[in-house]
Structures are given as C-alpha cells and as structure tokens.
Amino acid sequence: MIKQVRIALRNCGRINPESIEEYINARGYEALILSLFEKKPEDVIKIITDSGLRGRGGGGFPTGLKWAAAAKEKSDEKFVICNADEGDPGAFMDRAVLEGDPFSVLEAMTIAGYCIGANKGIIYIRAEYPLAIERLKFAIEKAEEYGFLGKNILGSNFSFDIELKYGAGAFVCGEETALIKSIEGKRGEPVVKPPYPAQKGLWGKPTIVNNVETFANICPIIINGPEWFRKIGTQKSPGTKVFALAGKINKVGLIEIPMGTTLREVIYEIGGGIKNNKEFKAVQTGGPSGGCITKENIDTPIDYDNLLAIGSMMGSGGMIVMDEDDCMVNFAKFFLEFIIDESCGKCTPCRVGNKRLHELLEQITTGKAEDNIIPRIEMLCNTIKKASLCGLGQTSPNPVLSTLRYFRDEYEEHIKDKKCRSRVCKSLLRYQIVPEKCNGCTRCARNCPVQCISGKPKEPHVINQDECIKCGVCYTHCKFDAIIVS
Amino acid sequence: MKIKNVNEFYKLRDEIKKNMEKNKNIKVLIGFGTCGQAAGAKKVEEVIKKEISDKNLKNVELIRVGCVGYCYAEPTVEVVYPNGNSVILGHLTPENTPDVVEIHIMNKALESQYVIPRNFE
Numbered sequence: 001m002i003k004q005v006r007i008a009l010r011n012c013g014r015i016n017p018e019s020i021e022e023y024i025n026a027r028g029y030e031a032l033i034l035s036l037f038e039k040k041p042e043d044v045i046k047i048i049t050d051s052g053l054r055g056r057g058g059g060g061f062p063t064g065l066k067w068a069a070a071a072k073e074k075s076d077e078k079f080v081i082c083n084a085d086e087g088d089p090g091a092f093m094d095r096a097v098l099e100g101d102p103f104s105v106l107e108a109m110t111i112a113g114y115c116i117g118a119n120k121g122i123i124y125i126r127a128e129y130p131l132a133i134e135r136l137k138f139a140i141e142k143a144e145e146y147g148f149l150g151k152n153i154l155g156s157n158f159s160f161d162i163e164l165k166y167g168a169g170a171f172v173c174g175e176e177t178a179l180i181k182s183i184e185g186k187r188g189e190p191v192v193k194p195p196y197p198a199q200k201g202l203w204g205k206p207t208i209v210n211n212v213e214t215f216a217n218i219c220p221i222i223i224n225g226p227e228w229f230r231k232i233g234t235q236k237s238p239g240t241k242v243f244a245l246a247g248k249i250n251k252v253g254l255i256e257i258p259m260g261t262t263l264r265e266v267i268y269e270i271g272g273g274i275k276n277n278k279e280f281k282a283v284q285t286g287g288p289s290g291g292c293i294t295k296e297n298i299d300t301p302i303d304y305d306n307l308l309a310i311g312s313m314m315g316s317g318g319m320i321v322m323d324e325d326d327c328m329v330n331f332a333k334f335f336l337e338f339i340i341d342e343s344c345g346k347c348t349p350c351r352v353g354n355k356r357l358h359e360l361l362e363q364i365t366t367g368k369a370e371d372n373i374i375p376r377i378e379m380l381c382n383t384i385k386k387a388s389l390c391g392l393g394q395t396s397p398n399p400v401l402s403t404l405r406y407f408r409d410e411y412e413e414h415i416k417d418k419k420c421r422s423r424v425c426k427s428l429l430r431y432q433i434v435p436e437k438c439n440g441c442t443r444c445a446r447n448c449p450v451q452c453i454s455g456k457p458k459e460p461h462v463i464n465q466d467e468c469i470k471c472g473v474c475y476t477h478c479k480f481d482a483i484i485v486s
Numbered sequence: 487m488k489i490k491n492v493n494e495f496y497k498l499r500d501e502i503k504k505n506m507e508k509n510k511n512i513k514v515l516i517g518f519g520t521c522g523q524a525a526g527a528k529k530v531e532e533v534i535k536k537e538i539s540d541k542n543l544k545n546v547e548l549i550r551v552g553c554v555g556y557c558y559a560e561p562t563v564e565v566v567y568p569n570g571n572s573v574i575l576g577h578l579t580p581e582n583t584p585d586v587v588e589i590h591i592m593n594k595a596l597e598s599q600y601v602i603p604r605n606f607e
Contacts, residue, residue, distance in 0.1 A: 004606035013554030013564065021502045029495065037492055092521070098517045100552020131520050147488040155491040254555030256606070270605055272558075317551060 004270065005232060007240050008056070008078040008093075008216035009256045012100030017135050020142045022357075023103040029148060031219035032107050036108035036220075038154045039114045044417060048115075048218065048230035050226035057083055057174070057211030057386035058286065058315040060237070060304035068206050073206035078118035079194075080109050081202065081209040082133070083179060084125035086172040088287030089338060091318035093242040094212035096254050098125070098132035101216065102139035106162060110149065113160045121162040124179050126169050136164060148407065171288075171342035174316075175390050176209040178344065189346045190390030211316065213242055220255040231257030241314065247283075248275045260301040263293055267321060278323040282406065286315025288335040289395035292328070311402045313395070315465025327424035328407040329414055333361045335351035335399040343392065343402035350393030353384040357400065364411065364428040367418040374411060407430060423485060426470045430486050435460035444474035444483065512591060515564040519553030525560035526579070533583040534563075538564040538591075548590060559602050565590045576602035 003108035006012075011373040013024040035044045049064025070078060084104060086094040098105065100485040109121040125133060141161055143149040151159045165183050172178045173188040177306075180202050182188040201207020217239060221229045230238045237259040243266070246252055250272035257266060263283060274280050282292040291312035293300070300306050304314050322331065334356045345351045355378050388394050403408065404411060413419050420428045433453075434446070445453040445461055452468050455461030462473065475483045489495050504570050531548065538546050550552060556562050559576025563586070566572040573596055575586055580602070589598045 006606050013515065015551065016549050017552050018550075022506075025502050033492055033495060096519060096521075096553040096555070129520070133522070145488070147490065154495060157487050216547045251556075251558045253557040254553060257554075346547055407557055464489065 031222035051221045051229040056213035070206045070208045077205045079202045079207040080112045080121040082123040085167045085174040088318040090246045093317045105215045108215035127166040172344045190400045234303045243317045243319045248323040249321040259303045264298045281322045284320040285320045286313035290315045294406045328403040329423040332400045332403045339396040347388045349384045349387040364426040447477045510568040511545045513566040515551045517562045527561040529580045530578045532559045537587040544598035575600040
C-alpha cells in the first residue's frame with residue numbers, strides 16, 4: 001500500500017492547534033531559532049533554494065528564487081504575504097493547515113521576513129473560513145505573548161508582526177497582484193507583471209506572496225536540510241503535495257503524497273477505488289484553471305511538469321474524480337459557470353469570451369448546436385487564453401480544451417447524434433413507455449407535472465414527446481420498469 | 487511570559503517535554519476542523535464527555551485537534567495510549583460513541599469495527 005508522507009500536514013490532527021506548548025514540543029520554533037541565531041538571511045534562502053521547493057499555490061515558481069529577488073531589493077519597508085484565499089471548488093488544503101497547525105505558518109512567515117528583511121506579515125484569508133481565522137488570531141496572540149512575534153524576537157534585533165486581512169471570497173483575489181490590490185483597499189483586479197511583487201508589491205514596496213502550504217513546508221526544510229527534502233518526490237518537483245480528494249471516490253479526504261506518485265496509486269490505493277465499483281473516467285486537477293487526466297495517463301507520475309505536459313496543471317490541490325456517469329461537456333460547462341461568476345471583468349476576452357463560450361456549450365448540451373461548432377469553440381478558447389491579462393483568464397478555457405482533447409467523441413455525439421451517453425444532459429434524453437411492459441396502472445400519468453402522458457386505465461400509455469419536460473418523474477414512479485430512457 | 491533569549495526558550499522546551507512525558511493520560515484526539523464539526527464532531531464530543539464522567543474514567547484527556555484528512559469517515563477520533571500505541575476510529579455517531587468509549591478507552595482494544603485504516607505514519 002502506498003503510504004502518504006506528511007510534511008505540510010505533519011501536525012494536523014496530532015497536536016492541539018490552540019496550544020503553543022504542544023507546538024513547541026513538536027519541534028516548533030526550532031527552525032526560527034536556527035535561522036535567527038545561527039544563520040544569515042542569505043544562508044536560509046540558500047537552503048530553501050537548494051531544497052527545490054516550488055510554490056504550492058499551483059504556479060510552481062521556485063520559492064527560494066522569489067525570496068532572493070525580494071531580499072535583493074533595497075527598501076525601507078518590505079512585506080511578507082501569506083495567500084490563504086483558497087478558492088478552487090472542492091479544495092480545502094489550506095483551511096486544514098490553518099485550522100490544524102496555525103503556528104507553523106506564523107513561524108515560517110517570520111523566517112521569510114528575516115530572510116528578505118521585512119518586518120510586517122499579512123495573512124490574506126477568506127472570510128468564509130471563520131474557524132481558521134479564530135485559530136490564527138489566537139495563535140498570533142499567543143506567539144506575541146511568548147515573544148515569537150513582535151519587537152526583538154527572542155532577544156534578537158529582528159522584529160516582525162503579523163496581521164490578518166479578510167478577503168470577501170473573490171476567486172481572482174488569489175492571483176497575487178489582485179490580492180495586493182485588494183489589501184490596498186482597491187478593486188481586486190490583476191495588474192501587468194513585471195514589475196513583479198518582489199520588486200514592487202504592496203504599497204509599491206518589495207513583497208513576497210506565498211501560499212499557506214508553501215509556508216507549511218519551510219520549517220521542516222530548515223530543520224532537516226535541503227538534501228532531506230530532495231530525497232522526497234521527483235527531481236524537478238521535490239517534496240510532497242497535499243490534495244483534496246473528492247468526487248466519485250470511496251475514501252474522500254485530504255491526502256499528502258510524495259511528488260511522483262501516480263494517479264492510479266492515489267485513486268485505487270489511497271482513495272480506495274471508485275464509488276459503487278463504477279468505471280474511472282477522468283480526474284480534474286487544478287480546479288477551473290486545470291484540465292482532466294484520463295485513463296491513458298493514469299500511470300503518469302504527478303508533478304508540476306508532467307501535469308502541464310498532459311494538458312492539466314497542479315493547481316492548488318483540488319482533485320475531483322469522475323466516473324462513467326459524468327458527462328464531460330456538462331462538466332466543462334460547470335467550471336465555465338464558475339469562471340463567469342468570478343471573472344473580475346477587466347479584460348474583455350475573459351468577461352465576454354467566457355460568457356459566449358458558455359453559450360456555445362449550452363447549445364451542445366441542449367441539442368441545438370450546429371455541426372461546425374467545435375472549431376468555433378477552439379478559436380474562442382485560444383483567443384481568451386492569449387488575450388487575457390491574468391492567470392484566471394489565461395487558464396479559464398482549460399477545462400473546455402482538455403475535455404475536447406480527450407473526449408472529443410463525446411462532444412461529437414452530443415452535437416451530431418444529440419445524445420448524452422452519461423444521461424446527464426436532460427434535454428437530450430427521451431423517455432419512452434414500452435407498451436409490452438405497461439399494464440396501464442396510470443401512476444405515471446397521475447404524477448406527470450405537465451400531464452403529457454395519456455392512455456386509458458389498464459391499457460399501455462404514451463408520452464407526448466413535444467410536451468415532455470424530461471423531469472424523470474414517470475421513470476421513478478413506474479413500478480414495472482416500463483419506462484426507458486434513451 | 488515573554489521569552490527573552492535562546493536559553494530561556496530551551497529551558498521552557500525542556501520543561502514542556504518533561505511535563506508531557508510525565509503525562510500518562512489516555513489522549514482522545516477529536517477531529518475538530520470545520521469538516522469534523524460539520525459532520526457532527528460536537529455531539530460526539532459531548533457523548534464522550536458524558537461517558538467519561540458517568541463511568542468515572544480517570545486519566546482520560548479530550549483534545550480538539552484539526553483535520554486529519556479522513557473526510558470519508560468523519561467524525562473521527564484518535565485514541566493515543568500512554569505506551570504510544572494509537573487507533574483511529576471513524577464513522578462515529580452519538581449512538582455508537584458509548585460503545586466506542588467502552589471498547590477503546592475502557593478496554594484499550596486495538597481492534598474493533600470502528601477502527602479505520604491509517605494511511606500515513
């Protein structure tokens with residue numbers, strides 16, 4: 001059995017998150033003391049760079065390089081921001097870390113501050129995480145009381161404070177430049193990079209923005225050394241990744257696996273297989289910015305570069321498993337709906353393009369699409385990708401493109417045969433009564449909400465297809481299996 | 487109490503370690519993240535508390551911890567015995583919790599129908 005390796009989640013569920021003593025007992029603040037009293041900032045940055053740690057928010061940018069870039073800048077003020085604006089549908093990795101081990105994030109932020117020369121840390125957290133906020137507030141208070149935060153930490157000449165900023169739940173504010181705008185009190189809209197936040201970030205000062213899970217990896221790396229970290233995972237993506245495993249899987253849960261684990265191992269060994277022994281169809285990683293991984297790639301080792309190569313992405317760690325009952329066109333449409341809601345509206349290709357794209361998919365799922373619709377979809381997708389400013393827009397067509405890549409036949413079936421093989425797209429369904437099986441009990445006719453079923457008692461009934469709204473009530477009410485769906 | 491230098495930190499840590507080693511209680515770690523609470527951890531906790539006082543169990547400590555990741559089996563509880571052994575119990579309900587308390591806290595059994603497999607060290 002494939003075992004998980006817990007680095008970011010090392011303390012989650014093991015220690016009382018509201019006890020600084022238990023955190024200290026679990027080697028808490030060892031890394032901070034090592035950094036502050038035995039190492040220079042550049043030495044600590046070198047450890048992080050050598051470890052090969054990459055941003056766990058999804059982009060995969062080397063954390064050490066980000067820190068080094070900010071450290072290099074000369075400025076009277078610098079900032080460390082922790083991005084806890086976890087927004088991917090179905091993802092809750094960061095929440096688990098913040099609720100289960102808040103001190104580890106505070107400690108890592110303090111170390112980051114020491115490395116780049118910042119005295120101020122900000123945790124940008126979504127207001128929908130009240131318990132995480134409560135525990136963070138408690139942890140900040142405790143850390144200040146013990147002298148792990150505040151002026152002259154542990155008697156050194158380094159001072160560092162952390163405050164919380166609440167996000168209002170806008171997905172785009174997880175993008176670092178939009179996040180910074182939001183903290184400044186402006187509209188959460190992305191701006192052009194460069195200059196990167198490491199040069200000009202919050203209030204125009206050098207700023208690093210790291211994800212919660214990235215910070216959760218920092219202390220173990222400093223304590224155990226970069227070689228230890230490099231032994232876990234793959235060469236280009238060392239370490240582990242936390243995934244929120246959801247969807248049609250037996251053991252839904254939060255898992256932390258070494259990079260390089262295959263999807264097959266995740267689904268069948270850790271996840272306990274597909275629900276009700278159905279057949280595996282695909283996994284969506286990277287949320288609305290990612291793509292799907294199908295059966296043919298089920299043995300691909302999971303890391304940043306491999307996932308990109310097969311048309312998906314690591315993302316922040318949502319992993320939604322789909323089985324034969326899921327319709328891929330409908331699935332792509334679901335993510336587009338999310339994007340339409342969450343687009344900030346700054347760039348036309350994203351704001352209008354995704355809306356149009358959604359309309360095209362709607363045509364497919366309702367059987368109204370023209371035969372040449374796929375090339376139009378592809379063109380629109382590519383335009384949105386190329387002409388949007390930020391990551392949200394650039395990646396928004398990914399679910400459509402990736403389902404088109406792997407499930408083109410399913411799209412064509414919808415378009416040409418007006419058929420949905422998973423029986424999800426209701427408009428394409430046809431309910432029919434098999435005369436040989438119908439004994440005329442009238443149950444379907446009595447329950448039909450639009451009264452489109454006719455027939456005399458004790459004689460076979462008929463559904464009027466023009467009036468049928470495909471609600472399925474007759475199908476569930478029939479006790480003689482006389483109604484079939486096609 | 488503010489720690490003013492590294493020596494004070496090490497002194498505090500030694501003290502904490504000593505206290506923890508002295509502590510020979512059975513620890514009942516109850517998953518109390520948002521997920522655990524949504525699944526009903528609070529009611530389960532109440533039943534455990536009541537059982538502990540009704541049965542007059544000594545040396546049992548109830549600790550709220552974060553999410554362990556076994557979402558499919560929430561609410562979950564991990565019982566850690568003084569010798570370091572532990573079991574993870576899942577699918578708890580207010581109804582089956584008294585049974586769980588008897589099997590795993592009073593009788594310290596390492597196996598039962600409530601035990602779920604541990605998938606990490």
